[in-house]
Amino acid sequence: MNTLRTxxxxxVRHILLxxxxxxxxxxxxxxISTASxxxxxxxxxxxxxxxxxFALWDxxxxxxxxxxxxxxxxxxxxxxxxxxxxxxxxxxxAAYALAKLRxxxxxxxxxxxxxxxxxxxxxxxxxxFLLLHKLGLLDSYAALVLPFTISVxxxxxxxxxFKSVPxxxxxxxxxxxxxxxxxxxxxxxxxxIPAVTAFGIFSVVAHWNDYFWPLIVLNSExxxxxxxxxxHFRNNEAGTNYGPLMAAAMVIIAPLLIAxxxxxxxxxxxxxxxxxx
Amino acid sequence: xxxxxxxxxxxxxxGTEILRGVDLRIENGExxxxxxxxxxxxxTLLRVIAGLEPxxxxxxxxxxxxxxxxxxxxxxxxxxxxxYALYPHLSAFDNIAVxxxxxxxxxxxRLPLVGALLPSRRRKERGIRDDVAKVAEQxxxxxxxxxxxxxxxxxxxxxxxxxxxxxxxxxxxxxxxPLSNLDAKLRVHMRAELAQLHRRLNATFVYVTHDQAEAMxxxxxxxxxxxxxxxxxxxPTDIYDNPRDIRVAEFVGSPKINVLPGRIRxxxxxxxxxxxxxxxxxxxxxxxRIGVRPERIELGSGPFAGHVVHAENMGSEAFLHLGVNxxxxxxVARIDDPRRLPPIATPVSFGFAMDAVRAFNAEGKxxxxxxxxxxxxxxxxxx
Numbered sequence: 001m002n003t004l005r006t007x008x009x010x011x012v013r014h015i016l017l018x019x020x021x022x023x024x025x026x027x028x029x030x031x032i033s034t035a036s037x038x039x040x041x042x043x044x045x046x047x048x049x050x051x052x053x054f055a056l057w058d059x060x061x062x063x064x065x066x067x068x069x070x071x072x073x074x075x076x077x078x079x080x081x082x083x084x085x086x087x088x089x090x091x092x093x094a095a096y097a098l099a100k101l102r103x104x105x106x107x108x109x110x111x112x113x114x115x116x117x118x119x120x121x122x123x124x125x126x127x128x129f130l131l132l133h134k135l136g137l138l139d140s141y142a143a144l145v146l147p148f149t150i151s152v153x154x155x156x157x158x159x160x161x162f163k164s165v166p167x168x169x170x171x172x173x174x175x176x177x178x179x180x181x182x183x184x185x186x187x188x189x190x191x192x193i194p195a196v197t198a199f200g201i202f203s204v205v206a207h208w209n210d211y212f213w214p215l216i217v218l219n220s221e222x223x224x225x226x227x228x229x230x231x232h233f234r235n236n237e238a239g240t241n242y243g244p245l246m247a248a249a250m251v252i253i254a255p256l257l258i259a260x261x262x263x264x265x266x267x268x269x270x271x272x273x274x275x276x277x
Numbered sequence: 278x279x280x281x282x283x284x285x286x287x288x289x290x291x292g293t294e295i296l297r298g299v300d301l302r303i304e305n306g307e308x309x310x311x312x313x314x315x316x317x318x319x320x321t322l323l324r325v326i327a328g329l330e331p332x333x334x335x336x337x338x339x340x341x342x343x344x345x346x347x348x349x350x351x352x353x354x355x356x357x358x359x360x361y362a363l364y365p366h367l368s369a370f371d372n373i374a375v376x377x378x379x380x381x382x383x384x385x386x387r388l389p390l391v392g393a394l395l396p397s398r399r400r401k402e403r404g405i406r407d408d409v410a411k412v413a414e415q416x417x418x419x420x421x422x423x424x425x426x427x428x429x430x431x432x433x434x435x436x437x438x439x440x441x442x443x444x445x446x447x448x449x450x451x452x453x454x455p456l457s458n459l460d461a462k463l464r465v466h467m468r469a470e471l472a473q474l475h476r477r478l479n480a481t482f483v484y485v486t487h488d489q490a491e492a493m494x495x496x497x498x499x500x501x502x503x504x505x506x507x508x509x510x511x512x513p514t515d516i517y518d519n520p521r522d523i524r525v526a527e528f529v530g531s532p533k534i535n536v537l538p539g540r541i542r543x544x545x546x547x548x549x550x551x552x553x554x555x556x557x558x559x560x561x562x563x564x565x566r567i568g569v570r571p572e573r574i575e576l577g578s579g580p581f582a583g584h585v586v587h588a589e590n591m592g593s594e595a596f597l598h599l600g601v602n603x604x605x606x607x608x609v610a611r612i613d614d615p616r617r618l619p620p621i622a623t624p625v626s627f628g629f630a631m632d633a634v635r636a637f638n639a640e641g642k643x644x645x646x647x648x649x650x651x652x653x654x655x656x657x658x659x660x
Contacts, residue, residue, distance in 0.1 A: 166362065168359065168360045169360075171324075171327075171362065172356070172362035174350065175327065175355065177350030177379035178375070178379055187364060190364070191365060
């Protein structure tokens with residue numbers, strides 16, 4: 001009786017968790033399945049997960065032939081990396097000032113940063129679009145990167161992390177003759193690597209997958225970011241051919257997946273560190 | 278090597294005054310301890326000297342040159358922090374090398390990747406390596422240089438922090454409670470080592486601590502700080518034997534000095550616990566407090582009667598806590614031979630020599646007393 005109960009609860013727990021995981025994974029699995037099917041199987045009325053005829057390579061070949069996927073991936077890398085680098089360059093000194101320097105109005109300034117987190121990007125989209133138009137920057141990499149260089153979320157996250165760095169360390173650096181900017185890069189950044197990694201993943205995932213903003217500011221085909229590329233793929237290039245479309249989608253999420261798997265431990269470290277302290 | 282002069286230093290945070298006008302002259306090559314209970318402002322004073330905290334008023338001068346407004350690193354002082362404050366991502370070697378690199382390398386030479394290619398950087402790095410090795414040898418930490426701070430014990434980190442301080446040969450060293458994170462045994466050991474280091478370097482040491490034993494054992498002078506003021510500055514012996522304020526008397530010495538309620542009678546005679554002492558004072562009559570160190574309490578005979586409340590056997594000595602009959606005053610007396618420890622509740626009579634008495638007035642300030650000659654005392658005692 002007792003052993004039954006101790007066996008039952010973990011079993012129930014696992015069934016529930018597996019069910020939840022399946023719900024989340026279903027679209028993903030379906031994508032892989034569709035990408036592996038030849039056209040006649042995609043449109044067959046019966047529902048089956050494993051393709052009878054494995055056509056993943058053919059679909060990939062069609063996808064790469066019909067659109068310049070490499071170029072879109074490269075665009076994605078250029079945009080996300082530039083955004084992330086600029087975000088770090090701006091948010092680390094800002095976070096350091098908010099966490100460790102004493103100046104008049106610091107708390108008000110931090111409250112404004114928090115307030116900034118509450119504003120959805122769609123709310124500022126039109127003014128930013130008009131600004132870029134006035135500057136003549138629409139339809140360029142700059143249009144994709146510049147609006148995201150200042151990340152209030154990044155400032156907030158790094159500020160919380162810097163708060164946990166002991167003041168003595170900052171003072172020791174000052175005694176050793178390191179300048180304030182030097183402290184940010186030589187002392188705070190190395191101490192904050194887990195938090196920077198966590199922020200990096202948030203930032204890269206968000207901007208790699210961003211559909212809304214590139215759709216608004218881009219016209220030229222060669223500047224398209226991956227999600228935009230996939231969408232246009234469906235409308236124009238592959239028409240109703242879902243196999244290559246899903247194959248292209250797979251290619252486009254692959255870099256994120258690989259990056260996440262590589263940085264998984266660091267990522268979780270960063271989240272827990274910033275969460276607890 | 279430097280003299281440091283503080284005049285009328287004041288500091289307040291958000292309206293609360295932490296330092297209320299501190300004047301202190303620290304001599305060249307001196308080991309001075311700033312002691313006081315926690316929150317008395319001693320660490321703030323040290324940070325003002327270091328330049329990490331600007332003072333609200335007053336002046337700091339180092340070797341006769343006003344240091345106000347000069348950046349901490351330009352003051353050429355070194356500081357050892359309570360938490361050691363080693364850079365966690367750098368090896369012990371790099372930690373010690375940081376102040377040298379910041380000084381000797383130009384901004385371009387310090388750049389990662391690019392800087393390493395410059396021939397001048399390589400030449401300077403060699404000099405830095407030699408200097409770090411010299412310091413490491415002095416502190417016996419040569420075998421630890423490759424490790425990260427996380428792989429070092431508290432005592433080892435402490436040495437690395439000291440190494441980082443001495444490597445650039447500063448004019449003075451500032452220590453902010455450097456031993457308080459160590460266990461008791463290591464603390465005693467490091468006490469001796471720091472005192473030796475001071476003798477060897479012959480540099481000015483300013484040492485902040487809340488542990489009066491550290492101050493007593495290491496320093497050439499002690500500055501006792503209470504509530505943001507320097508109450509007394511003097512040699513350890515002077516501070517212990519001649520406290521000018523009851524707060525100093527109570528802070529220095531372990532166990533604490535015994536304080537008995539007393540009174541100055543009309544005519545100047547002093548009494549303690551209602552018993553007339555062979556002491557007179559010219560101070561105004563009224564309530565006063567009588568301080569007697571535990572080692573000066575003599576058991577077995579004397580005008581006071583009490584009983585044993587508690588006994589602490591330390592092995593080499595013992596402390597007897599006494600309740601005084603007819604009052605709630607408690608005293609501590611030291612016994613040199615713990616084997617003669619009386620059991621709890623034993624009635625004892627006790628007294629003390631008149632030269633052991635330190636009398637303080639109602640405000641806690643020291644009162645000068647005069648010992649009467651034995652014959653005259655006998656006459657008056659009869660009266």
